[in-house]
Amino acid sequence: MRNITAEIITVGDELLYGQTLDTNSHYMSQKLDEAGFSVKYRVTVGDVAKDMNEAFAQAESRSDVTLITGGLGPTEDDLTKPLLADFFNSEMAINEEALAEVTEYFESRGRKLTELNRGQALLPVKCTKIRNRYGTAPGMLFERNGKVFVSMPGVPREMRPMVVEEVIPELKKHFELPAIAHRIIRTVGIGESFLADKIKDWAQALPKEIALAYLPEEGQVKLRMTAKGSDHGTLKNLIDEAEGKLLPMIQEYVYGYGEESLEEAIGKILIEKNKTLATAESCSGGRVASKITSIAGSSAYFQGSVVAYQNSVKEKVLGVNLDTISEHGAVSEQTVREMAEGVRGLLNADIGLASSGIAGPGGGTEEKPVGTVWIACATASGVETKLLHLGKFRQNNIELTAVHLLNLARKCLAKN
Amino acid sequence: MRNITAEIITVGDELLYGQTLDTNSHYMSQKLDEAGFSVKYRVTVGDVAKDMNEAFAQAESRSDVTLITGGLGPTEDDLTKPLLADFFNSEMAINEEALAEVTEYFESRGRKLTELNRGQALLPVKCTKIRNRYGTAPGMLFERNGKVFVSMPGVPREMRPMVVEEVIPELKKHFELPAIAHRIIRTVGIGESFLADKIKDWAQALPKEIALAYLPEEGQVKLRMTAKGSDHGTLKNLIDEAEGKLLPMIQEYVYGYGEESLEEAIGKILIEKNKTLATAESCSGGRVASKITSIAGSSAYFQGSVVAYQNSVKEKVLGVNLDTISEHGAVSEQTVREMAEGVRGLLNADIGLASSGIAGPGGGTEEKPVGTVWIACATASGVETKLLHLGKFRQNNIELTAVHLLNLARKCLAKN
Incomplete structure (x- = not known):
C-alpha cells in the first residue's frame, strides 16, 4: 500500500514575526499521524499573496493532502479564502447554509450580524463547506486530480474540533490508509x-x-x-x-x-469510591482546583478550595495554629499538614490536599531556596506529606507542585 | 534600503509526527525580527536527505539568510552536517578548535570523550565554526554569493544562546539591516x-x-x-x-x-493604588486565582480565594444567605453579589471578585442555559455585577469568565 503524504501550511505574519507560537502545526501533525497519514512537510508563510500561492502550488505538486490554517478572519489582512478561490478557479457566492450558521452563531449570543461577519458566508462555489461549530469562519475542502486541500481557521479552539470531527473523517473517505x-x-x-x-x-x-x-x-x-x-x-x-x-x-x-489527564483519572477514582475532595493551596495558587474543575462533572466530588496566599488566611480560614507558622514557618511539614486537615474539616471532604512552598523568583533563603515545596494529603486515616525540591522557575514550580499533589492524592486514594 | 529576507528550516521526524512542539522556529523568528530581518518562510522537513536538500536549495534561491536547527546530533539519523558539506561542495576535516572545545566539555563534566563525540569536531572546511557553549555539536556558518546559511543544534537550551550571542551579531556583519x-x-x-x-x-x-x-x-x-x-x-x-x-x-x-498580561496589568494597578484583592470562585474553579498568582510578587496584593464549588461552601465559608440561593439559585445576581461581599470581608481585601455560572456541558436549563455566568466586583463603594452569555464549551467558558472578571476588576479599580 502506498503512503498517503500530507503537508501543513500555516499562514500568518504573527507566526513569522514570532508573536504567536504555532501550536496548530503540532496538533495537525499529531492527528494526521494518528490517522495513518505520512506528514512530510510543514510550511509557514506570511499574509502575502505571492508567498501563499507558491506554497499552495508546491504543496499540490508534492503532497496528497494539504491542511491550511490561518488567514480566514473577517479583516482585510486575511487572504486565504480569495487566494484559494483563484487557485481552484472558482467563483465566490454566499453559501446559504454558512449564512444561516453564522447568523445563528451571533443570535445565540444576543448579538447582531455585521456586514463584515456576513462576508464569512461568502465561499468559493467549488469548495465543500466544513462546519465551524466554535466560530464564524467555515472551513473549506477542495479536490483536484486526487489531491485534497483543506482550509481552516487559525484559532485553535475552532480548528481542533474541526480537524477531529470533520476533516479526518472526510479525508478517510478520499484515501485508503494503512x-x-x-x-x-x-x-x-x-x-x-x-x-x-x-x-x-x-x-x-x-x-x-x-x-x-x-x-x-x-x-x-x-x-x-x-x-x-x-x-x-x-x-x-x-x-x-x-x-x-x-x-x-x-x-x-x-x-x-490516551488523552486522559491526571485530574480526569483522579475524578474517576473519586466517583468510583464515592469520596469527595478539597484543596488548600498556597504556592500552587489555585492551579490544583483549576485543574480539577476543568473536568466536566467535577462538582460531583469536588467541594472547593481555599487559596491561602497570606498567612492570615491560613490561620483564620483554615485554622492553622499561629504557633505552627511562627515556629516552623509557612513552608513546613507542620503547616502543610494543618492546612490539609483544616480544609478537609472546613469543606467537609473525605480528602484534603495542601501545598505550601516558594514558587519564586523571590522569597528563597539558604535554608529554603526557591523551589522548596511541601505537599500533604489528609484522609480519615491520617496525613501523608512530601517535600519537593523543584527548580528556579515560577511557572514550572507551580505546575509541578500541582502534578505532584495530584499524584499524592492518587496514591492516597489507592490505600483509602 | 532593501529588505534582508530570512528563512527558517527545522529538521526532525519528531516534529512532523507531532511528538515535539517546534518552539525553535518561534524563538528564531522573534530574534530575527527584532534584529530587522524579514522572516518570510519557515519550513519543517523530516530526517530525509532528499527533502532536506530540496529545502536547502529552495531557501538559498529565495532568502538572504537561512537558519537551520536539528539533525546535528552524533547518531546516524542526523544528516544535516554531511548534507550541508555536500551542498557547499566542502571536504570534511577535524576542526582543532572544535575538538578542544568538545574535549573540554566532556572533561569538565568528568566524562571521557567517546569516538562518537569526537566526530562532532569533524566539520566542513568551508564553514565558519560557531561555538556551542551549552552542548557538544558546534554550529556552522556558510556563505555563498552573498547568501548565508547557519546550522545549529535542535536542543533549545543550546540553540537559544547561540542565536543571541553568536549568530545575530555575526549576521549583522554581513548585512545592512533596516x-x-x-x-x-x-x-x-x-x-x-x-x-x-x-x-x-x-x-x-x-x-x-x-x-x-x-x-x-x-x-x-x-x-x-x-x-x-x-x-x-x-x-x-x-x-x-x-x-x-x-x-x-x-x-x-x-x-x-507588549507582552503584559491582563493579570499583570491589574497587579500593577493594585500595587500603585495600594489595594488588595480576593476572589470567590464557583464556575471559574480557581482559574482567576491561578492567573493572578502566576505573576511574580502577587503575594503583595493577593489575599487568597475561596473556590466555592458546592452551595454549602458558599453558605458556610462565604456567608451567602441560605434564602438567597433557594430563592434565586446559585447562578444569580444576588448570589454572586453576596459571594463577592463575603470574600471581601472574610479575607479582609479591598476588592472582592466573584463568579457563579454554568460552565457546562451539563447543568443548563431553559432559563439558564450552559454559558450563563454572573460575575461581581465588590469594593468599599458597592458591588458591580455583570451577566455573561458565553458559549457551550466548558474550557472556553472557564477561561472567558476569568478574563471578564479580571476586566471587571480593572474597570472597578479605575473608579475606586
Missing part, C-alpha cells in the same frame, strides 16, 4: 531517563511493527506505541501483548491511557 | 470584528510605513503596529502619532502593551 494502532500509556512520578532505563530490555525486544516513543510533559511521561501494518486486529494484539509485559514493571507509575 | 519599530496594544472586552469596525477609518489612513495586525486571544485582541524604514527615531514617531489618534477611540478597552 492500518495503524496506537496506544499511549500515561505515567507520573518517574523521569524519562529512569523510565527508559527500567524498561530498556522490554523496549529492545519489541516486535518490528511497533515503534516506541517517550513523550515527556511537566512531571509526566507518556509512552506511545505505534504499530503499522495491513491488519488492525493483528496490530492491536501485538500492542496488547507488549503492554501485558510492560505493565508489571511500571504499574505504580501508570495512571491512565 | 530600522524597525514594533508596538503591541492590548485590548480586552471587545471582539476582533467590532474592534476592526470601530477603527477602520484610522486603519485605512495609517502611513504606508506602518503595517497593522489583529492578534485575537481568548476574550482579548492585541493590535500590532510594525514600522520599517531607515531611521528608528522617525519610525517611533510615526507609531507614537498613530497611537495618539487611536487611543481616544478605544481607551476603555486598552489595558497594556
Whole structure:
C-alpha cells in the first residue's frame, strides 16, 4: 500500500514575526499521524499573496493532502479564502447554509450580524463547506486530480474540533490508509531517563511493527506505541501483548491511557469510591482546583478550595495554629499538614490536599531556596506529606507542585 | 534600503509526527525580527536527505539568510552536517578548535570523550565554526554569493544562546539591516470584528510605513503596529502619532502593551493604588486565582480565594444567605453579589471578585442555559455585577469568565 503524504501550511505574519507560537502545526501533525497519514512537510508563510500561492502550488505538486490554517478572519489582512478561490478557479457566492450558521452563531449570543461577519458566508462555489461549530469562519475542502486541500481557521479552539470531527473523517473517505494502532500509556512520578532505563530490555525486544516513543510533559511521561501494518486486529494484539509485559514493571507509575489527564483519572477514582475532595493551596495558587474543575462533572466530588496566599488566611480560614507558622514557618511539614486537615474539616471532604512552598523568583533563603515545596494529603486515616525540591522557575514550580499533589492524592486514594 | 529576507528550516521526524512542539522556529523568528530581518518562510522537513536538500536549495534561491536547527546530533539519523558539506561542495576535516572545545566539555563534566563525540569536531572546511557553549555539536556558518546559511543544534537550551550571542551579531556583519519599530496594544472586552469596525477609518489612513495586525486571544485582541524604514527615531514617531489618534477611540478597552498580561496589568494597578484583592470562585474553579498568582510578587496584593464549588461552601465559608440561593439559585445576581461581599470581608481585601455560572456541558436549563455566568466586583463603594452569555464549551467558558472578571476588576479599580 502506498503512503498517503500530507503537508501543513500555516499562514500568518504573527507566526513569522514570532508573536504567536504555532501550536496548530503540532496538533495537525499529531492527528494526521494518528490517522495513518505520512506528514512530510510543514510550511509557514506570511499574509502575502505571492508567498501563499507558491506554497499552495508546491504543496499540490508534492503532497496528497494539504491542511491550511490561518488567514480566514473577517479583516482585510486575511487572504486565504480569495487566494484559494483563484487557485481552484472558482467563483465566490454566499453559501446559504454558512449564512444561516453564522447568523445563528451571533443570535445565540444576543448579538447582531455585521456586514463584515456576513462576508464569512461568502465561499468559493467549488469548495465543500466544513462546519465551524466554535466560530464564524467555515472551513473549506477542495479536490483536484486526487489531491485534497483543506482550509481552516487559525484559532485553535475552532480548528481542533474541526480537524477531529470533520476533516479526518472526510479525508478517510478520499484515501485508503494503512492500518495503524496506537496506544499511549500515561505515567507520573518517574523521569524519562529512569523510565527508559527500567524498561530498556522490554523496549529492545519489541516486535518490528511497533515503534516506541517517550513523550515527556511537566512531571509526566507518556509512552506511545505505534504499530503499522495491513491488519488492525493483528496490530492491536501485538500492542496488547507488549503492554501485558510492560505493565508489571511500571504499574505504580501508570495512571491512565490516551488523552486522559491526571485530574480526569483522579475524578474517576473519586466517583468510583464515592469520596469527595478539597484543596488548600498556597504556592500552587489555585492551579490544583483549576485543574480539577476543568473536568466536566467535577462538582460531583469536588467541594472547593481555599487559596491561602497570606498567612492570615491560613490561620483564620483554615485554622492553622499561629504557633505552627511562627515556629516552623509557612513552608513546613507542620503547616502543610494543618492546612490539609483544616480544609478537609472546613469543606467537609473525605480528602484534603495542601501545598505550601516558594514558587519564586523571590522569597528563597539558604535554608529554603526557591523551589522548596511541601505537599500533604489528609484522609480519615491520617496525613501523608512530601517535600519537593523543584527548580528556579515560577511557572514550572507551580505546575509541578500541582502534578505532584495530584499524584499524592492518587496514591492516597489507592490505600483509602 | 532593501529588505534582508530570512528563512527558517527545522529538521526532525519528531516534529512532523507531532511528538515535539517546534518552539525553535518561534524563538528564531522573534530574534530575527527584532534584529530587522524579514522572516518570510519557515519550513519543517523530516530526517530525509532528499527533502532536506530540496529545502536547502529552495531557501538559498529565495532568502538572504537561512537558519537551520536539528539533525546535528552524533547518531546516524542526523544528516544535516554531511548534507550541508555536500551542498557547499566542502571536504570534511577535524576542526582543532572544535575538538578542544568538545574535549573540554566532556572533561569538565568528568566524562571521557567517546569516538562518537569526537566526530562532532569533524566539520566542513568551508564553514565558519560557531561555538556551542551549552552542548557538544558546534554550529556552522556558510556563505555563498552573498547568501548565508547557519546550522545549529535542535536542543533549545543550546540553540537559544547561540542565536543571541553568536549568530545575530555575526549576521549583522554581513548585512545592512533596516530600522524597525514594533508596538503591541492590548485590548480586552471587545471582539476582533467590532474592534476592526470601530477603527477602520484610522486603519485605512495609517502611513504606508506602518503595517497593522489583529492578534485575537481568548476574550482579548492585541493590535500590532510594525514600522520599517531607515531611521528608528522617525519610525517611533510615526507609531507614537498613530497611537495618539487611536487611543481616544478605544481607551476603555486598552489595558497594556507588549507582552503584559491582563493579570499583570491589574497587579500593577493594585500595587500603585495600594489595594488588595480576593476572589470567590464557583464556575471559574480557581482559574482567576491561578492567573493572578502566576505573576511574580502577587503575594503583595493577593489575599487568597475561596473556590466555592458546592452551595454549602458558599453558605458556610462565604456567608451567602441560605434564602438567597433557594430563592434565586446559585447562578444569580444576588448570589454572586453576596459571594463577592463575603470574600471581601472574610479575607479582609479591598476588592472582592466573584463568579457563579454554568460552565457546562451539563447543568443548563431553559432559563439558564450552559454559558450563563454572573460575575461581581465588590469594593468599599458597592458591588458591580455583570451577566455573561458565553458559549457551550466548558474550557472556553472557564477561561472567558476569568478574563471578564479580571476586566471587571480593572474597570472597578479605575473608579475606586
